[in-house]
Each structure stands twice: as structure tokens, then as C-alpha cells.
Amino acid sequence: MAWLYVVVAGLLEVGWSIGLKYTDGFTRPLPSLLTGGGIVASMALLSLAARTLPIGTAYAVWVGIGATGSALLGVVLLGESATPARLAFLGLLVVAIIGLKLTSGH
Numbered sequence: 370m371a372w373l374y375v376v377v378a379g380l381l382e383v384g385w386s387i388g389l390k391y392t393d394g395f396t397r398p399l400p401s402l403l404t405g406g407g408i409v410a411s412m413a414l415l416s417l418a419a420r421t422l423p424i425g426t427a428y429a430v431w432v433g434i435g436a437t438g439s440a441l442l443g444v445v446l447l448g449e450s451a452t453p454a455r456l457a458f459l460g461l462l463v464v465a466i467i468g469l470k471l472t473s474g475h
Contacts, residue, residue, distance in 0.1 A: 371421040372470070378414035379434025381407045386439040390447065426473045433466040 385407030391400040411431075418427045437459055443449035 371418040371427070374414045374418035375422065375427050375430050376434065378411045378418065379431045380438065381411035381414065382431060382435030383438030383442060385411060386435060387442050387446065422473060426469050430466050430469050433462050433469075437462045437466070 385404045388400055388404035388407060391397065392404050393400075395401045395404075415427060415431050418431075440449075440455070440459055444451045
């Protein structure tokens, strides 16, 4: 269950990080509320996962999912650059996430 918590928490991190672009500095109520809810839910799930998983592994996987997903959605939704080098480094993040999962002992 802990790994499921980390994955869902990471996906929520993607949601709230992209949501920050739509809050307009927290001046728009609905995007601000949804973003805040995503932050709280993401942290809550990460804390549940950390009961079982090593915190370094859980946090690194959470951040990795969030960073990778946010960067990819930035390209798709926000027109951010998708250079070969940027995509290669995102690929390295994915490899690191998988490596941490495989070597965590859980």
C-alpha cells in the first residue's frame, strides 16, 4: 500500500504544481482552493507512505514523479520547450525513480 500512496501523492504533486500556474498568485479562488487541496492531500499520502518506506526513498520518488510529470505537462499544456537534452534528463529521472523502487527493499 505504501508504494501506491507514494505514486498517488506524486501524481497529486503534478496536479498542484501545474495548478500553481492557474492560481495567478493565489488570486483566483477555485484554482487556489484546488491547488491547496492537492498540496494537503499529496503531503498526507506521502506521510502515510513514510510510515513504512524509508523517508529518503519515499521523498525522492515523490519528488521525481512530481518533477517529471510537471515538466511533461509543462511541455504539453504550457508550451514549454521539449529539447532532446531536456527529454533525456527527464528520462534519467524516470530511471532513477525505478532504481529507487527496485533497491528499496520493500
